[in-house]
Amino acid sequence: MIERTRHPLSMRYRFMLVFFALIVIPFALVGYLAWSKSEKTIRGSHLDSVAQTAKNLDNFFRYVMNEQDKIMASDELQALFDPAQNDPADEIAYSNKIISYVDALNYSNKLFRIRLFPLNPSEHPTYMRSAYGRLDLDQAPWFVDIAANGRPFWKRFDSEDHPNLFVQPTLGNVKRLHSLKTYAPLGVVVMEIRPSILEEFIYPMRQFRNQELLLVDKNGFPAYSSNGRYGAVDPGLRDELKPSLASATIDHAGRKSLLSLSAVMGDELRLVSIVPNKDLNNPIAVLNKVTVALLGFYFLLSLFLAGYLTVTYTSPISQLVRRMKAMGRSDFKDDMLADTRYADRSDEVGLLYRGMSAMVGEIHRLLKETKDSEKRKKQLEFQVLAYQINPHFLYNTLDTIRWKAEAHNVGEIGEIVSSLGSLFRLSLNGGRELTSVERELELLKAYVDIEKTRRSRPIRVTYMIEEEIRELPLMRLVLQPLVENAIRHGISGKGETGMIIVQGGLEEEKLVFRVTDNGPGIPEDIARELLGSGTDPSRKEREGGLGLINVHERLKHYFGDPYGLEIESEAGQGATIVLKHPVLPKDATDLDGLADPVG
Incomplete structure (x- = not known):
């Protein structure tokens, strides 16, 4: 036996993969390497820029601290805060001297601003009210810390520290003033860098449209923010700011971004730059566009070449393969023969196609003849079942018997003969397979x-x-066999306690009838045999010509598998036979043309 090798891909797709492997993949690899190297270079240069700016800020801050030390060591400031040189009783004169001194310093300096505080502000209420209004420094944690410990630090001052003094957050260096003679603490000096000066140092570092620049203190609050947001940074971002120099990719504001940071003044401050990756890659956008354009060109070229070769040489084979698969599924349709452009070829492919088309056409013709023959056979079988005797003759004879019975005053015989005549008249239904729900109920x-x-x-x-279904079309002789089965096998032994319920209505766009009895139920094996497949003659003998089997097969034959009978039964709990019938147009009078029978 010859073992066949199975390929998951057709010849066409394997040919395209070869083109990809030889042309597109190497070029894409080269483009990716060039892009990645460019990206690394840009990231590295950006980190260098942040580090250099941080170094410049560090030098500037040290210059500010040196100037602060010079002012604190000046004889004039030492004298202002020396208790021996000031009269505690003349609070107004003392206040005026300090305010005049501070104003003179601040007026002459455009880089920073000086603020002076006595070591015990509550002892100088006139000065504190004149200079800072209702500011209560005794409750400010930063003032308590510097007054007690004397360790200098950088702090961000904002409106919470003094609502009238700070329009925007300002970075300041806080130091405790000591006497040069006794080294006794005298007061507190705050050197605040003007926000415009910080911006002159930091803002030139901005190179990208959506770049965010921050100068963050050790508590996570920005002393400078290029976007004007000065709230505390996110905890996740704060954790990223721990190294003294770092570059990493983070999720920021819902976007992948490059974080670059450098320490300023040791652990006191962090200079931070956050650039969305999309903006960061803009400098290499041209390279990307060229790479993508060339990739697209080679991709289209490979598609064109693969398409040309495969359409010319493999499409006929693909067509034949699809037709063979359709034949394997027994799916023979007229449109299978519609495409004959390959049949005119003079080579072996054309010969195969013509032979396949002829074979498919012959099989389709034979199948159609078989289905038509089967349909005619079924119709004849149903007609034989429905017309085993001549209904016209029987109906006229029964009508004569009824009139004679009434003439001889035998009313009971007349009634049963009248009912039997109505039964045959309704079952005749003018020779049509469709009746209405109302007429079927009369029958x-x-x-x-x-x-x-x-x-x-x-x-x-x-x-x-339900009233709404009474005028709808219904296949004739489908309810009577269900009730007959319930009478004969359901309530035959129940006597006067026997009961049958006939329900009908619309469910899921279907006509659904339920015939329920309170009899002993239908055993599972018998229910399976009644509605199962096959042609066992014992089934029809059990139910007679117009039994459950006949109704079930008629419904499935004309309307398909979703329709027919279902049996719901439990031992000793009675049985329910469910009939599912399609909703047909109200003007329908015959089954032919409404649905194709299932062969």
């Missing part, structure tokens, strides 16, 4: 009346039919 009631008279005992049948 069913006539049958029940006959059974009541024939059995000489009442048969309790309850009808629960």
Whole structure:
């Protein structure tokens, strides 16, 4: 036996993969390497820029601290805060001297601003009110810390520290003033860098449209922010700011961004730059566009070449393969023969295509003849079942018997003969396979009346039919066999306690009828046999010509698998037979043309 090798891809797609492997993939690899090297270079240069700016800031801050030390060591400031040289009782004169000194310093300096505080502000209320209004320094944590420990630090001052003094956050260096003679603490000096000066140092570092620049203190609050947001940074971002020099990719504001940071003044401050990756890659956008354009060109070229070769040489084979698969699924359709452009070829492919087309056409013709023959056979079988005797003759004979019975005052015979005549008249239905729900119910009631008279005992049948379905078309002789089965096998041994309920309505766009009895139920093996597949003659013998099997097969034959009968039963709990019938147009009178029978 020859072992066949199975390929998951067709010849066309394998050919395209070869082109990709030889042309597109190497070029894409080269483009990626060039792009990645460019990206690394840009990231490295950006980190260098941040580090250099941080170094410049560090030098500037040290210059500020040196100037602060010079002012603190000046004889004039030492004298202002020396208790021995000031009269504590003359608070106004003392306040005026300090304010004049501070104003003179601030007026002459455009880089920073000086603020002076006595070591015990509550002892100098006139000066504190004149210079800072209602500022209560005794409750400010930063002032308590510097007054007690004397360790200098950088702090961001904002409106919370003094609402009238700070329009925007300002960075300041806080130091405790000591006497040069006794080294006793005298006061607190704050050297605040003007925000415009910080911006002159930091803003030139901005190179990208959506770049965010921050100068963050050790508590996570920006002393400078290029976007004007001065709230505390996110905890996740704060954790990224711990190294003294770092470059990393983070998620920021919902975007992948490059974080570059450098320490300023040791652990006191961090200069931070956050650039969205999209903006960062703009400098290499030209390279990307060229790479993508060339990739697209080679991709289209490979598609064109692969398409040209495969359409010319492999499409006929693909067509034949699809037709063979369709034949394997027994899916023969007229449109399979519509495409004949390959049949005119003079080579072996054309010969194969013509042979395949001829074979498919012959098989389709044979299948159609078989289906038509099967349909005619089914119709003849149903007609034989429905017309085993001449209904016209039988109906006219019964009508004569009824009139004679009434003439001889035998009313009971007249009633049963009248019901039987109605039964045959309704079952005849003018030779049409479709009746209405209302006429089918009349036929069913006539049958029940006959059974009541024939059995000489009442048969309790309850009808629960929705009004909206009474005029809808229904295949004839489908409810009577269900009720007959319930009478014969369901309530035959129940006596007067036997009951049958006939329900009908619309469910999921179907006509659904349920015939329920309170009999012993239908065993599972018998239910399976009644509605199972096959042609076992014992089934039809059990139910007679117009039994459950006949109804089930008629429904499935004309309307398909979703329709037919279902049996719901439990031992000792009665049985329910469910009939599912399609909703047909109200003007429908015949089954032919409404649905193709299932062969």
